[in-house]
Amino acid sequence: MAIILCFLILLPLILIFLKKLKHSKWKLPPGPPKLPFIGNLHQLQELPPRNLNHKYGPVILLRFGFVPLVVISSKEAAEEVLKIHDLECCSRPETAGTRKISYNFKDIGFAPYGEEWKAMRKLSVVELFTAKKHQYFRSIREEENDLLVKKLTELALTRSPVNLKKTLFTLVGSIVCRIGFGFNLHECEFIDENSISDLVDKSEILEMTSMFSDFFPGGIGRFIDWISGQNKRFDNVFSDLDTFFQNILDYHLKPGRKVADSSDIIDVVINMIKKQEKDGDSFKLTTDHLKGMISDIFLAGVSTSASTLIWAITELVRNRKVMKKVQEEIRTTLGDKKERITEQDLTNLHYFKLVVKEIFRLHPAVPFLLPRETLSHVKIQGYDIPAKTQIMINVYAIARDPKLWTNPDEFNPDRFLDSSIDYKGLNFELLPFGSGRRICPGMTMGITLVEFALLNLLYFFDWGLPEKEEADKIITGNGVAVGLVQVLLH
Numbered sequence: 334m335a336i337i338l339c340f341l342i343l344l345p346l347i348l349i350f351l352k353k354l355k356h357s358k359w360k361l362p363p364g365p366p367k368l369p370f371i372g373n374l375h376q377l378q379e380l381p382p383r384n385l386n387h388k389y390g391p392v393i394l395l396r397f398g399f400v401p402l403v404v405i406s407s408k409e410a411a412e413e414v415l416k417i418h419d420l421e422c423c424s425r426p427e428t429a430g431t432r433k434i435s436y437n438f439k440d441i442g443f444a445p446y447g448e449e450w451k452a453m454r455k456l457s458v459v460e461l462f463t464a465k466k467h468q469y470f471r472s473i474r475e476e477e478n479d480l481l482v483k484k485l486t487e488l489a490l491t492r493s494p495v496n497l498k499k500t501l502f503t504l505v506g507s508i509v510c511r512i513g514f515g516f517n518l519h520e521c522e523f524i525d526e527n528s529i530s531d532l533v534d535k536s537e538i539l540e541m542t543s544m545f546s547d548f549f550p551g552g553i554g555r556f557i558d559w560i561s562g563q564n565k566r567f568d569n570v571f572s573d574l575d576t577f578f579q580n581i582l583d584y585h586l587k588p589g590r591k592v593a594d595s596s597d598i599i600d601v602v603i604n605m606i607k608k609q610e611k612d613g614d615s616f617k618l619t620t621d622h623l624k625g626m627i628s629d630i631f632l633a634g635v636s637t638s639a640s641t642l643i644w645a646i647t648e649l650v651r652n653r654k655v656m657k658k659v660q661e662e663i664r665t666t667l668g669d670k671k672e673r674i675t676e677q678d679l680t681n682l683h684y685f686k687l688v689v690k691e692i693f694r695l696h697p698a699v700p701f702l703l704p705r706e707t708l709s710h711v712k713i714q715g716y717d718i719p720a721k722t723q724i725m726i727n728v729y730a731i732a733r734d735p736k737l738w739t740n741p742d743e744f745n746p747d748r749f750l751d752s753s754i755d756y757k758g759l760n761f762e763l764l765p766f767g768s769g770r771r772i773c774p775g776m777t778m779g780i781t782l783v784e785f786a787l788l789n790l791l792y793f794f795d796w797g798l799p800e801k802e803e804a805d806k807i808i809t810g811n812g813v814a815v816g817l818v819q820v821l822l823h
């Protein structure tokens with residue numbers, strides 16, 4: 334009996350010792366010094382670093398509480414994660430914020446890798462981006478841009494300044510709501526079109542704010558979140574978003590609602606749920622899956638495209654020569670007299686596409702991609718990365734790496750004149766949409782949305798700053814330009 338007791342007491346110590354022995358053979362990535370227990374938590378504000386961190390190299394290991402996190406900031410290391418080890422690195426970590434906005438990971442963007450994620454992703458790709466719907470989506474984008482041109486023309490005639498952030502978030506929000514959820518934002522009973530950017534800001538708070546329980550899983554973390562009131566703050570922010578998503582769902586479930594031939598993605602999923610109730614399939618879609626999908630489409634679709642557009646106008650206002658060159662190309666190719674432009678007009682523009690590419694390089698909407706988590710042990714650039722380590726890919730820094738780009742901080746679309754580098758996930762120096770299994774499924778839609786809106790803005794209007802404003806004033810601290818811009822009729 335005594336021997337068995339001794340064995341039971343010693344067993345955990347032996348296991349810890351063996352684990353340590355195994356880990357001591359590992360070559361872990363370098364990183365800033367860590368304090369006992371909290372690791373790098375005291376540096377949460379400045380880490381992970383946005384720019385290249387030459388001091389520690391392109392693969393850096395951090396530890397926030399109990400959570401190990403690796404930051405990748407070189408093209409070669411990104412290629413290893415996203416191409417060579419894509420399967421081992423394609424899960425997502427769980428945090429309190431992402432659990433909420435994904436409705437318990439019943440979505441696409443934050444769901445861990447597995448059968449449910451595969452089924453949801455296939456559904457969204459098939460339904461949102463099928464060829465049979467291309468013409469329908471195209472007409473929605475064209476109609477919404479016509480409305481924008483009308484609104485901006487009125488502002489130009491009265492020489493009133495334009496609030497870029499509100500205007501472009503409303504444009505993108507109205508397109509995404511019609512395509513994804515089948516309702517017209519301008520006539521909507523449950524949301525004011527001007528509050529779209531505020532809602533997106535709230536979702537970003539949820540994604541970005543960290544909870545103690547994210548770093549100290551279990552009782553201690555949850556207790557500190559509760560005492561500090563962080564839980565309550567979180568719930569308050571989430572409740573506005575949840576109300577909006579619930580309204581979208583109720584709108585679809587209204588008795589007697591007529592579903593058009595070109596039903597939106599939510600109608601399709603509701604019909605699948607009804608069908609499954611009869612068939613008894615093994616993967617059951619639920620209301621949480623529906624809300625997770627609404628959350629994904631809204632959050633992933635709106636802020637990315639809108640902030641890219643805002644940056645495009647901002648850079649062009651700051652770089653008048655490029656603005657002149659691109660407008661000359663557009664107006665010469667399309668002719669000067671069009672009252673309305675269509676997506677067909679995008680086809681013959683060359684320099685314009687380079688301008689868009691340069692915007693995606695300098696201002697990737699998701700600078701660290703969405704965080705990944707390793708499913709098993711991998712080696713990146715010769716370093717050991719254990720299973721269940723978070724990985725962030727700093728595509729912002731890679732796209733400004735002086736080893737890859739000449740004058741990297743300069744806005745210069747001409748750099749792509751003789752280059753075959755593209756941004757669709759195959760060139761690892763330019764990854765605004767990510768790459769591999771978790772690459773953005775809305776890429777085609779996002780690109781068309783950005784290109785067509787920008788074409789309208791540049792064909793019909795001349796842009797500049799309101800009197801006495803300087804270019805830098807249209808940039809805010811959190812990286813998105815929000816200021817007022819003067820619009821003049823061409």
Ligand code: HEM
Nearest residue numbers: 442633634637638698699702703766767768771773775779
């Ligand atoms: C300019 C526009 C857009 C940009 C720059 C962008 C960028 C991204 C990036 C960087 C990721 C993470 C990829 C990774 O982790 O490797 C992502 C994921 C995602 N995007 Fe987009 N996106 C855009 C538009 C859209 C649109 C319009 C939709 C849908 C309506 C969409 C839906 C999604 C979804 C569902 C995911 C999660 C994919 C997964 O985890 O499997 N995105 N996007």
